[in-house]
Amino acid sequence: xxxxxxxxxxxxxxxxxxxxxxxxxxxxxxxxxxxxxxxxxxxxxxxxxxxxxxxxxxxxxxxxxxxxxxxxxxxxxxxxxxxxxxxxxxxxxxxxxxxxxxxxxxxxxxxxxxxxxxxxxxxxxxxxxxxxxxxxxxxxxxxxxxxxxxxxxxxxxxxxxxxxxxxxxxxxxxxxxxxxxxxxxxxxxxxxxxxxxxxxxxxxxxxxxxxxxxxxxxxxxxxxxxxxxxxxxxxxxxxxxxxxxxxxxxxxxxxxxxxxxxxxxxxxxxxxxxxxxxxxxxxxxxxxxxxxxxxxxxxxxxxxxxxxxxxxxxxxxxxxxxxxxxxxxxxxxxxxxxxxxxxxxxxxxxxxxxxxxxxxxxxxxxxxxxxxxxxxxxxxxxxxx
Numbered sequence: 322x323x324x325x326x327x328x329x330x331x332x333x334x335x336x337x338x339x340x341x342x343x344x345x346x347x348x349x350x351x352x353x354x355x356x357x358x359x360x361x362x363x364x365x366x367x368x369x370x371x372x373x374x375x376x377x378x379x380x381x382x383x384x385x386x387x388x389x390x391x392x393x394x395x396x397x398x399x400x401x402x403x404x405x406x407x408x409x410x411x412x413x414x415x416x417x418x419x420x421x422x423x424x425x426x427x428x429x430x431x432x433x434x435x436x437x438x439x440x441x442x443x444x445x446x447x448x449x450x451x452x453x454x455x456x457x458x459x460x461x462x463x464x465x466x467x468x469x470x471x472x473x474x475x476x477x478x479x480x481x482x483x484x485x486x487x488x489x490x491x492x493x494x495x496x497x498x499x500x501x502x503x504x505x506x507x508x509x510x511x512x513x514x515x516x517x518x519x520x521x522x523x524x525x526x527x528x529x530x531x532x533x534x535x536x537x538x539x540x541x542x543x544x545x546x547x548x549x550x551x552x553x554x555x556x557x558x559x560x561x562x563x564x565x566x567x568x569x570x571x572x573x574x575x576x577x578x579x580x581x582x583x584x585x586x587x588x589x590x591x592x593x594x595x596x597x598x599x600x601x602x603x604x605x606x607x608x609x610x611x612x613x614x615x616x617x618x619x620x621x622x623x624x625x626x627x628x629x630x631x632x633x634x635x636x637x638x639x640x641x642x643x644x645x646x647x648x649x650x651x652x653x654x655x656x657x658x659x660x661x662x663x664x665x666x667x668x669x670x671x672x673x674x675x676x677x678x679x680x681x682x683x684x685x686x687x688x689x690x691x692x693x694x695x696x697x698x699x700x701x702x703x704x705x706x
Contacts, residue, residue: 325507333506338383339397340501343491346410354380388544396510400494400501406487408442414602418442419481426609428474429601430467434459438602446483453483524615529622529669530629537636538629541576541607546636549574567639577606579639580632585651589635592655593627597685607632622689623666630662 345351358380387395403418405411411418414425414432425432432438436458437445446455455478463471492499495509525539540546549564550573558564566574568585580586581603590603604610614628634657641647663680666673666689675687 326511329510330503330507332382332386333503333510335379335383335386336397336506337501337503339386340401340491340493342383343401346488397506400506400509401491402494404490404492404499405442405481406484406489408445408483408489411442411489413440413442413445414438419478422609422612424474424477425602426604426612427477428470429604429613430599431459431470431474433601434461434463434467436460442483448485455479525611527625527629529626530665534629534633538611538632541580541632542611544576544607546576548576548579551575567642580607580635581605581610586635588651589631589654589658592651593631593658596655596659596681597624597627623662623684623687626662626665627658627684630658630665634658634661 341348342351342354387397403411403416405418414435415423417423420427445457446453448454455475457471457474490499493501493505495505496502525542526535530538537546545551549558549567552558553561553564561573564573566572566578566583568579568583572578572583581590582605587603594600601613604613611628614625634654637657638649638654641649659681660677662684663677666680666687670689673687673689680687
């Protein structure tokens with residue numbers, strides 16, 4: 322009948338300000354707003370993060386616009402793609418400028434080995450005789466496997482045209498001229514289609530993993546776990562002091578902080594990396610961390626299981642601290658990850674004959690060569706911790 326969803330329509334109107342903020346880099350009005358609310362730098366994400374908790378309600382809504390539509394997280398960010406000009410002010414590794422994800426997520430090992438992890442696209446190459454040449458520098462000589470990854474990286478970036486003295490521009494995917502419009506944004510939000518986030522969420526449902534853990538993984542990637550920040554929004558927690566992280570008690574507890582960024586969780590994560598003899602840059606969001614586990618090279622399915630075992634161990638530890646006042650050490654959480662991951666694989670994968678000692682000593686060598694069809698069976702090696 323042509324009746325619009327007014328809440329969604331108002332958010333789409335706010336999206337016009339978002340589009341202007343990212344594209345009108347030299348605007349005086351933009352500099353005034355960022356100086357007052359968003360701090361310095363003004364890159365794609367800095368002003369969003371820094372401005373969420375200060376300023377007018379209008380500014381806060383702009384900063385949180387990606388989270389205000391249920392089931393459409395990051396709808397504005399995913400609607401734009403970055404068209405590279407001269408590559409200045411665009412992080413080579415950390416921003417999404419080529420492909421569906423940042424190079425840090427697609428090539429975590431190479432990101433870790435790069436000498437220029439903080440460099441912009443412009444700083445990762447040079448002009449020679451009117452032609453652009455990439456200059457990738459590493460901390461050490463690359464192994465054979467890493468050289469293959471470098472070849473893939475170069476193949477990914479080689480077709481990007483760097484334009485001398487041209488500005489970078491955020492291009493709206495849903496208009497031919499790349500300009501954000503209220504009409505196209507509203508149509509995009511009200512049209513059901515399977516985007517990158519939906520595909521990512523589908524990967525969470527792994528037949529090897531119990532449904533309750535798959536569901537928790539799905540909620541963490543979606544940003545909808547019952548963490549303290551969410552409970553505060555529902556008025557279940559009323560004081561900001563009570564919404565602090567259950568581990569560090571310093572930062573507001575959301576999924577990304579609790580499961581990834583908190584010092585406690587990061588140390589558990591580092592133990593997992595050392596256990597698997599893997600080195601790369603840790604993701605900043607649950608979605609990116611999940612994708613990193615999905616794209617692991619060696620013993621891919623085993624490394625995927627670690628994602629589920631680790632977030633479940635951290636969540637269980639968090640709940641024990643809250644409801645039982647029980648303190649669990651980092652080593653204990655790490656052993657929970659080892660035990661739970663072994664139980665998950667052993668109980669669901671036929672023909673997987675490795676012992677728990679084999680798994681603890683060299684997990685990357687415990688190959689999973691056969692994955693049976695999904696079936697509902699109970700764990701045989703014991704209940705998860």
